[in-house]
Amino acid sequence: MRKLKNSELGRLEVSEFKEVEKIPLIVILDNIRSLNNIGSVFRTSDAFVVEKIYLCGITATPPNKDIHKTALGATDTVAWEYVEDTLTLVKKLQKEGVAVASIEQADNATLLQDFEILKDKRYAIVMGNEVKGVQQEVVSASDACIEIPQFGTKHSLNISVTTGIVLWSFLQQLKL
DSSP states (O other), X not given: OOOOOGGGSOOOOHHHHXXXXXXXXXEXXXXXXXXXXXXXXXXXXXXXXXXXXXEETTOOOSSOHHHHHHHTTGGGTSOEEEESOHHHHHHHHHHTTOEEEXXXXXXXXXXXXXXXXXXXXXXXXXXXXXXXXSOHHHHHHSSEEEEOOOOSSOSOOOHHHHHHHHHXXXXXXXXX
């Protein structure tokens, strides 16, 4: 085996990325405080051709050098928008027919591996604050709650890791 050079990876140019078909998935960042986490979500969303990212509440927006440090240019490829109130956004998306799922540990949550994705539906996932998680009012308004099973001693995963796991799971069902 030999590692591939960047020139051998066949990656899209920025203009090509903007034209390529996206998976019908929106990422909502609900009061994310870490600029590195925000940048990581952008980078992962680029890798999995996510439709759009909404940055809500205290979540910082590009341009920002600390977001850029981990996004590595993905803020230029992935469509994004700032919306102050997450709950208002969730209700708006639901009126547009988007199914909203909070990624949270909650009673009656569906385990990620059991969450069935319909290929003719658009989805939005809500990723919560690093300490407080997704706001309860947003969880209550969501169409579903999805939980990633964990078996160790910790109660949560980093938001950027969680986003990667959930996006990969959605991509497998939607595109692969």
